Amino acid sequence: MAAKSAIEVFLRKGVDDKTSQKLVEGGYTFTKVARASDKVKRDLEKLLGEKKLKQLLEAVKSKERMPRKKKEKPLKKPEFAKKQLPVKVPERTPMEVRLFKILDKSSRVLPHAVVSEIASRLEGVDIPDKLLEKMIDLTIERFETHVVDPNESVGIIAAQSIGEPGTQMTMRTFHYAGVAEMNVTLGLPRLIEIVDARRVPSTPIMEIHLEDAAQDDLEKVREIASNIERTDLIDIADVDTDINTMEVIVKLDRKKMERKNITPEEVLRKLNKAKGVKGLAEMRDANIVIRCDEPSYKKLQRISEDTKLCPIKGVEGIQRAVIRRVGGHFVIYTEGSNLEKVLEIAHVDKKRTSTNSILEIYEALGVEAARNAIINEASRTLEEQGLTVDIRHIMLVSDLMTSDGDVKAIGRHGISGRKSSVLARAAFEITSTHLLRAGITGEVDTLEGVVENIIVGQPVTVGTGAVNLVWAPGGKAEGEK
Amino acid sequence: MKYTRFERARIIGARALQISLGSPVLVDVSADVIDPIEIAIVEYDKGAIPMTVKRE
Numbered sequence: 001m002a003a004k005s006a007i008e009v010f011l012r013k014g015v016d017d018k019t020s021q022k023l024v025e026g027g028y029t030f031t032k033v034a035r036a037s038d039k040v041k042r043d044l045e046k047l048l049g050e051k052k053l054k055q056l057l058e059a060v061k062s063k064e065r066m067p068r069k070k071k072e073k074p075l076k077k078p079e080f081a082k083k084q085l086p087v088k089v090p091e092r093t094p095m096e097v098r099l100f101k102i103l104d105k106s107s108r109v110l111p112h113a114v115v116s117e118i119a120s121r122l123e124g125v126d127i128p129d130k131l132l133e134k135m136i137d138l139t140i141e142r143f144e145t146h147v148v149d150p151n152e153s154v155g156i157i158a159a160q161s162i163g164e165p166g167t168q169m170t171m172r173t174f175h176y177a178g179v180a181e182m183n184v185t186l187g188l189p190r191l192i193e194i195v196d197a198r199r200v201p202s203t204p205i206m207e208i209h210l211e212d213a214a215q216d217d218l219e220k221v222r223e224i225a226s227n228i229e230r231t232d233l234i235d236i237a238d239v240d241t242d243i244n245t246m247e248v249i250v251k252l253d254r255k256k257m258e259r260k261n262i263t264p265e266e267v268l269r270k271l272n273k274a275k276g277v278k279g280l281a282e283m284r285d286a287n288i289v290i291r292c293d294e295p296s297y298k299k300l301q302r303i304s305e306d307t308k309l310c311p312i313k314g315v316e317g318i319q320r321a322v323i324r325r326v327g328g329h330f331v332i333y334t335e336g337s338n339l340e341k342v343l344e345i346a347h348v349d350k351k352r353t354s355t356n357s358i359l360e361i362y363e364a365l366g367v368e369a370a371r372n373a374i375i376n377e378a379s380r381t382l383e384e385q386g387l388t389v390d391i392r393h394i395m396l397v398s399d400l401m402t403s404d405g406d407v408k409a410i411g412r413h414g415i416s417g418r419k420s421s422v423l424a425r426a427a428f429e430i431t432s433t434h435l436l437r438a439g440i441t442g443e444v445d446t447l448e449g450v451v452e453n454i455i456v457g458q459p460v461t462v463g464t465g466a467v468n469l470v471w472a473p474g475g476k477a478e479g480e481k
Numbered sequence: 482m483k484y485t486r487f488e489r490a491r492i493i494g495a496r497a498l499q500i501s502l503g504s505p506v507l508v509d510v511s512a513d514v515i516d517p518i519e520i521a522i523v524e525y526d527k528g529a530i531p532m533t534v535k536r537e
Binding site for chain 2: 149150151152463464466467468469470471472473
């Protein structure tokens with residue numbers, strides 16, 4: 001049986017009867033002959049004679065399939081174009097150098113941010129050293145009045161400082177303000193959203209800035225925007241179902257397609273890849289026809305639905321893109337957000353593009369970026385309502401939320417629920433459960449926080465309570481003011 | 482060393498307690514000053530309080 005089929009293979013490939021028989025009897029199969037090494041060929045020559053062998057090889061050569069590819073090479077590490085990394089601290093300007101020199105001379109310290117702020121305002125102004133010195137004196141004086149004392153209970157102050165303006169915000173903002181006919185959640189709901197570290201904000205929005213090469217060219221900006229905006233098939237075509245022929249007919253709207261820069265071939269390709277319609281679509285005249293492969297109306301219906309929702313173009317999750325002119329340049333605003341995918345698009349300025357989805361920033365750029373995003377979003381939300389809250393309060397909240405390496409909500413599921421102290425947790429919510437569990441597992445409370453010490457009846461570890469006095473005989477020892 | 486306002490309060494408070502319990506006053510104060518806290522403040526201003534803080 002096996003021999004017979006082996007002979008058949010040879011015959012089909014155009015080798016004559018006799019030779020095939022001989023070959024198979026000699027234990028050769030077609031593939032063996034086709035991939036014959038020199039040694040095998042010599043054996044064959046003995047078996048068949050020179051002339052026949054040549055004929056055989058000729059016949060075999062043209063018909064043989066390419067040998068299957070061997071295992072793919074291991075993937076090479078992708079090589080990224082080497083770009084200069086952003087420098088964390090920019091080089092000092094001449095004015096900054098001067099200011100730092102004066103500071104060093106009197107061995108005083110000011111934070112870099114303060115110095116560069118002064119320097120940026122003085123840039124280009126000719127000022128004698130003496131005046132500068134006076135300015136620094138004043139700056140230091142003002143700076144020191146703003147410094148928080150050690151042991152200050154900053155948490156409570158932050159809570160009050162954010163909470164009080166919070167009461168002034170309208171409980172529910174119905175009027176949406178903001179960018180180009182787009183809905184943006186503002187006010188208290190937004191603030192709650194930020195602090196709760198919601199996965200998806202109720203109105204995700206992206207602000208996409210473009211690189212210099214593209215940001216002034218409206219045509220190019222339009223093209224990029226249309227590449228970002230999610231386009232489904234139904235947006236560019238009419239979809240009809242023909243029950244008689246069991247077909248779904250897609251009537252393409254050329255005008256709409258032109259505006260979005262989509263070709264019919266592209267649509268066809270996308271349709272043939274889409275789920276549910278895979279490989280069923282074909283061009284007929286100007287339309288695309290999808291033939292149902294089973295005689296089932298249900299299936300036809302499903303194909304029709306899948307066709308309508310077939311993604312043709314754009315980034316997942318972004319429903320709308322609007323171009324606006326901001327400060328002389330074009331900026332794309334989007335409804336819906338997908339930072340990771342948008343950053344991959346060419347000409348998108350990765351440094352300035354942002355989203356209001358904090359979790360997305362965390363996933364794409366890391367905790368530090370998320371921390372900054374929380375600070376920016378929260379202070380902007382408060383500012384928009386005409387409330388001024390010192391940024392340090394917001395920074396504290398943001399630091400607390402991100403200090404674990406990921407973004408945690410404030411409240412039961414986040415920080416308050418995960419405090420290390422049992423008593424602190426018990427004081428917050430569901431007291432008995434926490435105490436019972438702590439009893440069963442034998443938790444230890446080191447009484448380091450405020451709540452624990454209040455419960456126990458000890459001085460708390462902030463403010464005056466945190467000061468440890470020591471006896472220093474000799475009166476004017478180091479305790480000099 | 483400059484004290485923070487918490488440290489100052491704590492030092493003056495502790496000293497005032499000592500004075501109120503009969504500790505000899507370490508500075509000259511006029512006879513009409515009888516409030517131990519006031520005396521402690523005067524002592525503090527003159528740097529006479531034999532106490533300091535331990536900072537961690």
